[in-house]
Amino acid sequence: MSMHPMKKMKKPKAQVQVDLRDAETIKCSSCDNYLFITSFILKRLSAIVSPNGQEALIPVQVYSCGNCGQVAEGFLEGSGLEEEKNTDSFPSLDI
Numbered sequence: 001m002s003m004h005p006m007k008k009m010k011k012p013k014a015q016v017q018v019d020l021r022d023a024e025t026i027k028c029s030s031c032d033n034y035l036f037i038t039s040f041i042l043k044r045l046s047a048i049v050s051p052n053g054q055e056a057l058i059p060v061q062v063y064s065c066g067n068c069g070q071v072a073e074g075f076l077e078g079s080g081l082e083e084e085k086n087t088d089s090f091p092s093l094d095i
């Protein structure tokens, strides 16, 4: 460890104390597993609808069940992969 800090440490802002015991543990809706791994859905944005006129590959990070691979509920919303719903809303993606 260097004894010459480059910058002065800023005082941390007041943090909200959260008791995780009060927070809901998200479990896989298929197998009740509660350990998730990060996965990416890859969306190819065609040049026609791309803001810069060029085809773009857009990774959408989701959490999938480490046991059965089921994507956690709510993470597919707006990805175009949700179950046969007709949505008129397009996901807003910052490129």
Ligand SMILES: [Zn+2]
Pocket: 028, 029, 030, 031, 032, 033, 065, 066, 067, 068, 069, 070
């Ligand atoms: Zn599962």
